[in-house]
Amino acid sequence: xxxxxxxxxxxxxxxxxxxxxxxxxxxxxxxxxxxxxxxxxxxxxxxxxxxxxxxxxxxxxxxxxxxxxxxxxxxxxxxxxxxxxxxxxxxxxxxxxxxxxxxxxxxxxxxxxxxxxxxxxxxxxxxxxxxxxxxxxxxxxxxxxxxxxxxxxxxxxxxxxxxxxxxxxxxxxxxxxxxxxxxxxxxxxxxxxxxxxxxxxxxxxxxxxxxxxxxxxxxxxxxxxxxxxxxxxxxxxxxxxxxxxxxxxxxxxxxxxxxxxxxxxxxxxxxxxxxxxxxxxxxxxxxxxxxxxxxxxxxxxxxxxxxxxxxxxxxxxxxxxxxxxxxxxxxxxxxxxxxxxxxxxx
Amino acid sequence: xxxxxxxxxxxxxxxxxxxxxxxxxxxxxxxxxxxxxxxxxxxxxxxxxxxxxxxxxxxxxxxxxxxxxxxxxxxxxxxxxxxxxxxxxxxxxxxxxxxxxxxxxxxxxxxxxxxxxxxxxxxxxxxxxxxxxxxxxxxxxxxxxxxxxxxxxxxxxxxxxxxxxxxxxxxxxxxxxxxxxxxxxxxxxxxxxxxxxxxxxxxxxxxxxxxxxxxxxxxxxxxxxxxxxxxxxxxxxxxxxxxxxxxxxxxxxxxxxxxxxxxxxxxxxxxxxxxxxxxxxxxxxxxxxxxxxxxxxxxxxxxxxxxxxxxxxxxxxxxxxxxxxxxxxxxxxxxxxxxxxxxxxxxxxxxxxxxxxxxxxxxxxxxxxxxxxxxxxxxxxxxxxxxxxxxxxxxxxxxxxxxxxxxxxxxxxxxxxxxxxxxxxxxxxxxxxxxxxxxxxxxxxxxxxxxxxxxxxxxxxxxxxxxxxxxxxxxxxxxxxxxxxxxxxxxxxxxxxxxxxxxxxxxxxxxxxxxxxxxxxxxxxxxxxxxxxxxxxxxxxxxxxxxxxxxxxxxxxxxxxxxxxxxxxxxxxxxxxxxxxxxxxxxxxxxxxxxxxxxxxxxxxxx
Numbered sequence: 001x002x003x004x005x006x007x008x009x010x011x012x013x014x015x016x017x018x019x020x021x022x023x024x025x026x027x028x029x030x031x032x033x034x035x036x037x038x039x040x041x042x043x044x045x046x047x048x049x050x051x052x053x054x055x056x057x058x059x060x061x062x063x064x065x066x067x068x069x070x071x072x073x074x075x076x077x078x079x080x081x082x083x084x085x086x087x088x089x090x091x092x093x094x095x096x097x098x099x100x101x102x103x104x105x106x107x108x109x110x111x112x113x114x115x116x117x118x119x120x121x122x123x124x125x126x127x128x129x130x131x132x133x134x135x136x137x138x139x140x141x142x143x144x145x146x147x148x149x150x151x152x153x154x155x156x157x158x159x160x161x162x163x164x165x166x167x168x169x170x171x172x173x174x175x176x177x178x179x180x181x182x183x184x185x186x187x188x189x190x191x192x193x194x195x196x197x198x199x200x201x202x203x204x205x206x207x208x209x210x211x212x213x214x215x216x217x218x219x220x221x222x223x224x225x226x227x228x229x230x231x232x233x234x235x236x237x238x239x240x241x242x243x244x245x246x247x248x249x250x251x252x253x254x255x256x257x258x259x260x261x262x263x264x265x266x267x268x269x270x271x272x273x274x275x276x277x278x279x280x281x282x283x284x285x286x287x288x289x290x291x292x293x294x295x296x297x298x299x300x301x302x303x304x305x306x307x308x309x310x311x312x313x314x315x316x317x318x319x320x321x322x323x324x325x326x327x328x329x330x331x332x333x334x335x336x337x338x339x340x341x342x343x344x345x346x
Numbered sequence: 347x348x349x350x351x352x353x354x355x356x357x358x359x360x361x362x363x364x365x366x367x368x369x370x371x372x373x374x375x376x377x378x379x380x381x382x383x384x385x386x387x388x389x390x391x392x393x394x395x396x397x398x399x400x401x402x403x404x405x406x407x408x409x410x411x412x413x414x415x416x417x418x419x420x421x422x423x424x425x426x427x428x429x430x431x432x433x434x435x436x437x438x439x440x441x442x443x444x445x446x447x448x449x450x451x452x453x454x455x456x457x458x459x460x461x462x463x464x465x466x467x468x469x470x471x472x473x474x475x476x477x478x479x480x481x482x483x484x485x486x487x488x489x490x491x492x493x494x495x496x497x498x499x500x501x502x503x504x505x506x507x508x509x510x511x512x513x514x515x516x517x518x519x520x521x522x523x524x525x526x527x528x529x530x531x532x533x534x535x536x537x538x539x540x541x542x543x544x545x546x547x548x549x550x551x552x553x554x555x556x557x558x559x560x561x562x563x564x565x566x567x568x569x570x571x572x573x574x575x576x577x578x579x580x581x582x583x584x585x586x587x588x589x590x591x592x593x594x595x596x597x598x599x600x601x602x603x604x605x606x607x608x609x610x611x612x613x614x615x616x617x618x619x620x621x622x623x624x625x626x627x628x629x630x631x632x633x634x635x636x637x638x639x640x641x642x643x644x645x646x647x648x649x650x651x652x653x654x655x656x657x658x659x660x661x662x663x664x665x666x667x668x669x670x671x672x673x674x675x676x677x678x679x680x681x682x683x684x685x686x687x688x689x690x691x692x693x694x695x696x697x698x699x700x701x702x703x704x705x706x707x708x709x710x711x712x713x714x715x716x717x718x719x720x721x722x723x724x725x726x727x728x729x730x731x732x733x734x735x736x737x738x739x740x741x742x743x744x745x746x747x748x749x750x751x752x753x754x755x756x757x758x759x760x761x762x763x764x765x766x767x768x769x770x771x772x773x774x775x776x777x778x779x780x781x782x783x784x785x786x787x788x789x790x791x792x793x794x795x796x797x798x799x800x801x802x803x804x805x806x807x808x809x810x811x812x813x814x815x816x817x818x819x820x821x822x823x824x825x826x827x828x829x830x831x832x833x834x835x836x837x838x839x840x841x842x843x844x845x846x847x848x849x850x851x852x853x854x855x856x857x858x859x860x861x862x863x864x865x866x867x868x869x870x871x872x873x874x875x876x877x878x879x880x881x882x883x884x885x886x887x888x889x890x891x892x893x894x895x896x897x898x899x900x901x902x903x904x905x906x907x908x909x910x911x912x913x914x915x916x917x918x919x920x921x922x923x924x925x926x927x928x929x930x931x932x933x934x935x936x937x938x939x940x941x942x943x944x945x946x947x948x949x950x951x952x953x
Contacts, residue, residue: 057533076522088497095497097533111493112494114494115495130579133492136490137489140490141486148483152477153418155446157466158453168464169405186696190692200617278610278688279610282606291386295390297399298398300403305402305404316404
């Protein structure tokens with residue numbers, strides 16, 4: 001078996017495969033930088049120290065004062081036509097137009113917000129103006145409070161500097177589990193290629209005459225694919241850390257990744273041994289993976305969810321149980337693979 | 347036999363063979379299992395639709411002294427909530443991501459704490475909306491409405507990343523009065539054009555669609571303009587950038603999947619040598635290829651249209667997808683013809699799909715934000731969904747690179763569809779060179795080099811576009827340096843392909859005279875093709891500083907010509923002197939020279 005493994009590692013294509021994979025990983029890390037900045041446009045440039053110039057047209061209501069008191073915003077009262085012309089020349093970032101209104105009237109106070117189309121800054125300015133608008137909404141609601149019948153439970157939030165909304169959840173709750181489990185799927189697809197190739201290229205006849213058993217050959221291939229997983233997952237974790245995203249509870253997280261990838265690789269091996277033909281095996285395997293993923297994700301506290309919580313530094317109840325369950329599944333599948341390989345030889 | 351009718355008949359015959367041999371016969375073997383899995387898939391979809399996708403369950407821990415608040419927070423399964431006595435809470439505050447004592451939220455001073463607060467704000471907003479939208483006097487609960495309008499600005503693309511800012515530059519103090527003419531603008535109609543009931547319905551609906559899954563499933567079927575032009579201040583938010591990913595999942599992945607079958611079918615013919623009778627058949631290779639690809643083209647189109655039908659989207663959305671389909675077919679064909687083993691096939695197609703998905707997806711994130719997004723046809727699909735018209739030149743801008751590169755790839759496939767190529771077992775690079783050498787004619791070396799140079803240009807543009815997309819969001823000096831070097835590398839490789847192929851496949855060709863002549867011809871071809879392509883497409887971004895880096899070559903004729911010539915001369919000389927071993931050093935040197943020249947052209951931007 002050892003021999004088989006070393007023979008495999010000497011084979012050029014495997015090395016090429018690993019190189020290619022590393023390249024994909026590098027490439028994706030490059031994308032990750034882009035992704036993290038894309039997710040929150042205000043992270044791109046350092047917008048915090050910037051002054052946004054806003055033109056204000058129409059009635060003079062308390063909103064103007066609220067806007068002016070926002071840091072980063074400077075309000076210039078202007079005529080609407082001139083303000084829009086300035087906006088077109090990008091001399092102001094936005095125009096707020098306020099028609100005559102009654103703070104305690106039956107109708108809502110409606111204002112119009114003009115921004116530049118197709119501009120990344122319009123997205124940023126929207127967020128900036130939002131704070132002042134919400135404050136004004138609260139003021140108006142206070143004025144009209146006599147007309148309200150229900151009061152929601154009140155909750156006071158601490159003063160926050162602008163965070164990146166959703167970014168944390170996106171990275172830990174979605175990106176990280178997907179990235180860490182991707183190598184498992186890739187390796188499982190690889191084992192199908194390796195096994196079906198022997199049949200389709202009719203090389204297994206030669207293999208059978210060699211002084212190794214079919215089981216040993218298959219297990220050698222499985223091992224080669226399995227070794228790729230910690231390499232790749234480790235590369236991802238390293239890349240994430242380089243991007244300033246720490247991964248907590250590393251041994252436990254790795255344990256999850258290794259066990260689940262072993263299960264997937266064994267399923268792949270079984271599929272390959274059964275169909276002996278790549279297209280069919282890959283179709284069946286991908287369908288099975290999709291079904292498995294959907295079902296697993298529908299269960300609260302699934303491995304991906306647990307990895308997300310663990311990696312972000314939290315704790316999950318029953319973490320050992322899931323690992324044990326996975327290991328048990330892997331053992332059962334291993335027995336099935338050995339039997340199936342034996343049957344293939346005979 | 348030569349007339350059109352028989353050719354069509356032959357193509358159809360090949361298509362029928364292909365369908366039977368590669369799809370129906372192997373399909374029968376896996377059919378029972380595939381059917382079973384499809385039924386299971388239906389069940390799994392139902393289960394996950396019922397219970398949702400649990401990615402972020404119990405990510406945050408919260409403690410509160412108020413059972414009512416605990417109930418509100420626990421509505422969101424991202425939170426694990428514990429109700430505790432006030433004194434206990436204060437003592438164990440450190441073990442929670444946030445605690446709520448006396449209606450006051452106190453987050454832990456960690457990233458998790460901050461994220462938990464953000465999440466709690468969402469939860470609280472949703473709760474308040476649920477309360478307020480039941481108010482009798484709805485406009486007392488929502489007293490302020492914002493109507494958003496956009497204005498087209500003339501400066502469109504000249505603002506890369508953090509380029510031109512609307513923030514106040516130091517030199518510019520007084521009120522921001524317009525310098526141009528001021529057309530008179532009528533103030534918008536002050537009366538609210540919306541009835542209280544209509545508004546309430548909208549609010550209830552919007553508080554329900556907060557779930558990510560709902561938003562995505564509603565994305566395709568949505569009807570252009572939203573019901574109300576007004577938003578409450580809390581609804582005012584930049585469009586979430588990841589909505590477009592649903593288009594990738596729904597439309598692009600099936601294309602990738604189907605192209606896999608094409609690759610496998612081509613590959614199988616090579617490994618089993620089943621393809622030999624095909625090759626010996628008395629028909630032109632393009633007829634065989636057309637016939638082979640026809641079922642897959644049909645399948646791709648049918649699947650795309652079916653998705654439109656199911657999602658209730660307009661079939662027009664498929665229009666920008668057609669060049670992409672063509673591209674998937676062409677590259678699938680080439681990959682199937684070149685890969686030597688399944689591993690290679692898997693990895694090349696995996697790599698290829700990663701790259702192409704990025705190319706399609708990343709620009710489209712900015713669909714409503716930046717012109718840059720038009721690089722990807724997916725942006726046009728988003729426009730179609732939003733019922734926003736696009737112009738013919740925009741269509742050409744985002745699709746022509748796909749169309750042209752597909753045609754070149756298809757041409758390469760046709761020229762190489764013969765025995766010695768299909769059944770060779772050489773390495774990838776060497777096969778690639780073989781493929782290119784079939785496109786070169788030793789009898790007409792100059793014409794071949796010229797044509798090859800021209801054909802390489804769309805690929806160079808595509809690669810550079812991808813680079814542009816990748817670095818676009820990095821901070822400015824870094825992105826500029828990266829694009830400078832990367833663009834030069836890509837261009838020098840593309841330029842040297844012809845000479846390299848000649849020097850390795852036709853030994854003795856590379857005399858000093860031929861090095862010079864080949865360099866001149868290649869440089870001319872590049873110049874010519876760049877000009878031609880730019881006329882159609884790139885004019886939109888040619889004006890930005892990135893455009894200057896990539897396509898500086900356009901302002902003057904002799905400068906770009908000299909740069910092209912210098913690069914290819916250096917590589918050619920290196921090949922002449924050192925043979926194959928001289929290629930890499932030559933390429934590096936050429937890249938350096940190219941970069942230096944570009945920096946010299948760019949000096950106007952720097953100092």
